[in-house]
Each structure stands twice: as structure tokens, then as C-alpha cells.
Amino acid sequence: MIEIKDLHKSYKTGSNSLHVLKGINFNVAEGELVSIMGSSGSGKSTLLNILGMLDEADGGTYTLDGVPIKNLNEKIAARYRNKFLGFIFQSFNLISYKTALDNVALPLYYQGIKRKERIDRAMEYLDKVGLTPWAQHLPNELSGGQKQRVAIARALASDPKVLLADEPTGALDTKTSYEVMDLIQKINEEGRTILIVTHEHDIAEMTKRIVNLKDGVIIDDKKVDQIKAQQYV
Numbered sequence: 084m085i086e087i088k089d090l091h092k093s094y095k096t097g098s099n100s101l102h103v104l105k106g107i108n109f110n111v112a113e114g115e116l117v118s119i120m121g122s123s124g125s126g127k128s129t130l131l132n133i134l135g136m137l138d139e140a141d142g143g144t145y146t147l148d149g150v151p152i153k154n155l156n157e158k159i160a161a162r163y164r165n166k167f168l169g170f171i172f173q174s175f176n177l178i179s180y181k182t183a184l185d186n187v188a189l190p191l192y193y194q195g196i197k198r199k200e201r202i203d204r205a206m207e208y209l210d211k212v213g214l215t216p217w218a219q220h221l222p223n224e225l226s227g228g229q230k231q232r233v234a235i236a237r238a239l240a241s242d243p244k245v246l247l248a249d250e251p252t253g254a255l256d257t258k259t260s261y262e263v264m265d266l267i268q269k270i271n272e273e274g275r276t277i278l279i280v281t282h283e284h285d286i287a288e289m290t291k292r293i294v295n296l297k298d299g300v301i302i303d304d305k306k307v308d309q310i311k312a313q314q315y316v
């Protein structure tokens with residue numbers, strides 16, 4: 084589903100250049116649930132933003148479901164983003180004056196889907212995340228966990244091939260974090276490919292594979308089963 088080879092990224096600020104990704108290689112197969120771990124500033128969000136086509140690498144190749152992602156004009160990039168990718172963020176990024184239902188339905192509007200189908204699909208996905216009774220509520224009437232579930236429903240409503248989540252539990256307490264991860268696991272079990280950025284080991288261990296990023300390179304890439312087996316010998 085995802086293939087990256089020798090990916091590089093630098094940020095230029097004035098006359099300085101910060102080399103953040105220094106040759107990243109990794110592949111993600113369809114249906115995987117992967118976490119990208121690393122300390123703050125290690126380049127996790129930079130990598131996820133490139134995978135999410137929100138930013139472009141300066142070097143290397145990125146292929147998404149067989150499509151080389153490079154030098155696309157914004158219109159084509161937007162079409163691929165809608166078709167391939169769903170996003171979840173630490174800060175939920177809900178629109179404060181729109182109901183849960185309208186938040187989930189809005190991206191479908193931009194995809195030209197008719198009103199009745201938008202509402203039906205939004206209700207279907209709110210139901211999937213257990214929020215049917217909250218459909219008509221505004222974000223500030225919802226708990227953090229509920230807001231993140233609205234954001235997950237919104238990301239899924241477009242039926243993306245890959246779900247990308249940047250610190251999805253970063254603003255949640257421990258119990259709520261585990262609930263959100265349970266939901267993410269359930270969505271993965273239905274076959275969706277999911278990548279999660281986190282700096283929390285407990286959260287990473289709720290995925291199936293942990294890719295460790297340090298100083299712009301991958302220093303470790305292991306199946307969680309394998310890590311757990313080593314812990315208990």
C-alpha cells in the first residue's frame with residue numbers, strides 16, 4: 084500500500100537548513116496497523132505529512148497504492164488525498180459551530196456527494212463509532228474521547244484506503260486513550276490500513292508493528308508480537 088525509498092526532507096529557515104528525514108525506507112502492506120514512534124522532534128509528523136500528501140519530500144520516492152506521488156498539481160493531489168487518505172489529529176480539528184453529524188458530512192460535500200447520501204453516510208459512521216445519540220451535538224458538548232470518535236467517523240466516511248493519525252491520543256487521558264485505540268484496532272480488523280504517530284509506548288504496543296525513528300532514520304522496525312515475546316523471556 085505504501086512504499087518509500089530513501090526519503091529525505093529538510094526545512095529551510097532563512098540561511099539555515101534542518102535535515103529532518105535522512106533516508107527513510109519502509110513499506111506498509113494493505114491491512115497493517117503500524118505505529119511510528121520517536122521522541123519529540125524526531126521527524127514523526129514530517130514523515131506522516133509526506134505520507135499524507137500534505138507536504139513533499141526533497142528526495143527519494145513514495146508510492147501509494149501503486150501511484151508514484153511526486154510533482155502532482157494541487158488538483159490531482161487533492162483528488163488522491165480524498166481517494167486514498169483519511170486523517171486524525173491530536174487536536175481533533177472539528178469545526179466548533181457544526182454538529183457532530185455536519186462535521187462528519189462536510190468532507191463528503193466537498194466530494195460532490197448529494198445531501199441525502201451525505202447524511203446517511205455520516206449517520207452510518209457515527210453509529211460505527213458509537214455516537215448516534217450525539218449526532219446533533221456541537222463539539223463543545225462532547226468529551227475529548229467523543230470528539231476524537233467524531234474525527235474518526237469523519238475520516239472514515241470517505242472510505243479511505245489508509246488512515247493516518249498524528250498523536251490521536253495525545254490530548255486524552257489514559258482510559259480514554261485506550262478506548263480510542265480499541266476503536267482503531269476494530270477499524271483495522273475490518274481491513275483498513277492504519278498508521279499512527281505516537282511517542283507513548285503503551286499506545287504503540289496496541290498496534291501490530293512499531294517503527295522507531297531517531298535523528299531522521301529508522302533505528303528499529305519490529306512486530307509487536309516479537310517485542311512482547313522478547314520482554315517475557
Ligand code: ADP
Nearest residue numbers: 094096103121122123124125126127128129130
Ligand atoms: P515530531 O513530530 O517527531 O515531534 P516534527 O516532524 O514535527 O517532529 O519535527 C521535526 C523537526 O523539524 C523539529 O526540529 C521541528 O522543529 C522541525 N520542523 C517541523 N516542521 C517545520 C517547519 N514547517 N519549518 C521548519 N522546521 C520544522
Ligand code: MG
Nearest residue numbers: 127128129249
Ligand atoms: Mg509531531
